[in-house]
Amino acid sequence: xxxxxxxxxxxxxxxxxxxxxxxxxxxxxxxxxxxxxxxxxxxxxxxxxxxxxxxxxxxxxxxxxxxxxxxxxxxxxxxxxxxxxxxxxxxxxxxxxxxxxxxxxxxxxxxxxxxxxxxxxxxxxxxxxxxxxxxxxxxxxxxxxxxxxxxxxxxxxxxxxxxxxxxxxxxxxxxxxxxxxxxxxxxxxxxxxxxxxxxxxxxxxxxxxxxxxxxxxxxxxxxxxxxxxxxxxxxxxxxxxxxxxxxxxxxxxxxxxxxxxxxxxxxxxxxxxxxxxxxxxxxxxxxxxxxxxxxxxxxxxxxxxxxxxxxxxxx
Numbered sequence: 560x561x562x563x564x565x566x567x568x569x570x571x572x573x574x575x576x577x578x579x580x581x582x583x584x585x586x587x588x589x590x591x592x593x594x595x596x597x598x599x600x601x602x603x604x605x606x607x608x609x610x611x612x613x614x615x616x617x618x619x620x621x622x623x624x625x626x627x628x629x630x631x632x633x634x635x636x637x638x639x640x641x642x643x644x645x646x647x648x649x650x651x652x653x654x655x656x657x658x659x660x661x662x663x664x665x666x667x668x669x670x671x672x673x674x675x676x677x678x679x680x681x682x683x684x685x686x687x688x689x690x691x692x693x694x695x696x697x698x699x700x701x702x703x704x705x706x707x708x709x710x711x712x713x714x715x716x717x718x719x720x721x722x723x724x725x726x727x728x729x730x731x732x733x734x735x736x737x738x739x740x741x742x743x744x745x746x747x748x749x750x751x752x753x754x755x756x757x758x759x760x761x762x763x764x765x766x767x768x769x770x771x772x773x774x775x776x777x778x779x780x781x782x783x784x785x786x787x788x789x790x791x792x793x794x795x796x797x798x799x800x801x802x803x804x805x806x807x808x809x810x811x812x813x814x815x816x817x818x819x820x821x822x823x824x825x826x827x828x829x830x831x832x833x834x835x836x837x838x839x840x841x842x843x844x845x846x847x848x849x850x851x852x853x854x855x856x857x858x859x860x861x862x863x864x865x866x867x868x869x870x871x872x873x874x
Contacts, residue, residue, distance in 0.1 A: 563600075563601055563604055565634075566597065567597040567600055567601050568601070568630045568633070568634065569587060569634070569837075570583065570587065570589070570598055570601075571597070571598055571601055571609060571623075571627060571630060572627060572630055572631060572634065572837055573586050573587050573594065574594065574598055574610060574617055575610075575624070575627040576699075576716035576836070576837075577716075578616065578617055578618070579616075579617055580594050580595055586700075586701065598610065607620075607622045607623075608620055608622070608623070609622065609627075610623050627715075631836045635836075635838070635839050638838060638839040652679075652681035652682060652843075653681075653682065653683065653841065653843065654682075654683045655682050655683065655684050655685070655704060655843045655844055655847060656685045656687070656702065656703045656704045657684070657685070657703065657704065657705060657706070657847065658686075658688075658689060658693075658694035658697055658703040658705070658708075659686060659687070659694075659706070659707055660688070660689070660690060660691065660694070660708065660709075661688060661690075661786035661787075661806065662786075662802070662803050662805060662806045662830070663707055663805065663806075663830075663851070664686075664688050665786070665809075666805060666806055666807070666808050666809050667805055667851060667854050667855060667858065668686070670854055671851055671854050675846070675847055675850055679843060682843045687703065690760055691708040691711070691760060691761045691762075692759055692760075694706035694707075694708055695708060695711075695717070695833065698717060698833050698835060699716055699835070701835060704834065704838070704840065704841065704844050705832050705833060705834040705840065705844055705848070706832070706833050707722055707830055707831070707832055707833075707851070708761065708831060708833055709761040709762050709765075709828060709829065709831070710761075710829035710830065710831045711761050711831075715836075716835065716836055716837075717834070717835065717836060718833070718834060718835075718836045719831040719832060719833045719834075720831060721829060721830075721831055722830050722831055722832050722848075722851070722855075723805075723829075723830050723852070723855050724827050724828070724830075725803040725804055725827065725829075725830065725855075725859075726803070726804045726820065726821075726825060726826070726827055726862070727801050727802065727804070727821055727825075727826040727827060727828055728801070728802060728803070728804050728807055728818050728819060728820055728821065729743055729799055729800075729818070729819045729820075729821055730790070730793055730799060730801070730802050730807055730817070730819075731793060731797075731798070731799040731800075731816070731817045731819070732794040732795060732796060732815075732816060732817065733814070734795075734796060734797040735797045735798070735799055735817065736797075737817050737819050738817075739811075739812070739817050739818065739819075740811070740818060740819065740820070740865055740866055741819055742819065742820045742821070742822040742866070743819040743820070743821060743822065744821075744822055744823035745770070745773065745775040745821060745823075746773050746774045746775050746776075747823075748775075748776075749776075749778075750776040750777060750778035751775065751777050751778060751799055752777075752778050752779040752781075752796075752797065752798045753777060753779070753780055753781070753798065753799050753800060753801070754780075754781045754782075754789050754792065754793060754798055754799070754800040755767075755780055755782055755783075755800070755801070756782070756783070756784055757782045757784045760784060762828060765828065766801060766826075769826050773823075773824070779798075781798065786806075794815050794816050801821070801826070803828050804820075804858065804859070804862050805855055805858050808858045808861055808862060820866050
């Protein structure tokens with residue numbers, strides 16, 4: 560069989576992920592006609608139709624989707640080989656673009672940076688804070704090397720792995736009257752006035768399901784996709800919110816915000832690392848992620864030590 564050039568393989572990958580010859584051309588810094596010619600050339604060489612073109616949309620055929628997956632594996636293997644070579648040569652340098660939710664920037668990020676930045680002075684670091692939809696789009700658009708977002712169903716062009724399963728906590732201010740660190744059964748609390756993420760936030764569906772399926776009475780709901788404002792509002796009012804433990808660990812013992820583990824049953828959130836399917840993580844990206852995982856593990860140890868001795872439940 561004739562060898563298919565790498566530029567043609569990349570064209571197939573781009574069209575499959577973008578669902579459009581126009582967007583694929585923009586991504587690959589090529590013309591639309593050039594991308595079309597590359598794809599047509601691959602189809603002629605293979606003797607197989609890779610895409611269905613109808614009503615302005617481009618969808619991979621079953622054969623096209625399978626070919627895409629094999630191509631992504633092959634291109635990824637080439638990038639991984641190059642990254643291994645640089646790593647063995649001791650090169651930890653270059654750009655690192657990371658997307659993080661407020662969940663991970665409030666308490667996790669600072670100690671990670673305090674360790675990472677002095678060690679790897681040749682890494683040009685850029686960190687973007689945002690919510691899951693924005694970060695996912697930026698990873699798809701190759702604006703970020705990776706992002707950490709709540710687990711979701713996945714999509715063509717992205718690969719993911721579980722980073723951490725975190726326990727959700729109820730956060731309130733002193734006016735709400737809860738005992739710090741005392742476990743709470745939400746179904747036994749007075750009807751809650753609760754701040755939740757907007758409907759486009761992945762965590763919202765998980766929260767709604769929990770509240771409805773466990774008989775939690777809700778007096779009022781305020782939708783807010785603004786983490787600092789949410790915490791400031793909760794601290795000054797009798798409203799509550801529900802957030803992962805990693806964001807609230809620094810509130811232990813401070814008194815401005817009251818943190819209570821949720822029980823009966825516990826509520827958890829899964830967070831994943833997402834990256835473009837066609838790319839392998841650089842050495843600096845892997846090291847940064849390892850440091851995040853270490854910090855999260857240490858936070859969980861702090862939480863275990865803080866709540867383990869407590870037996871009495873409030874609510």
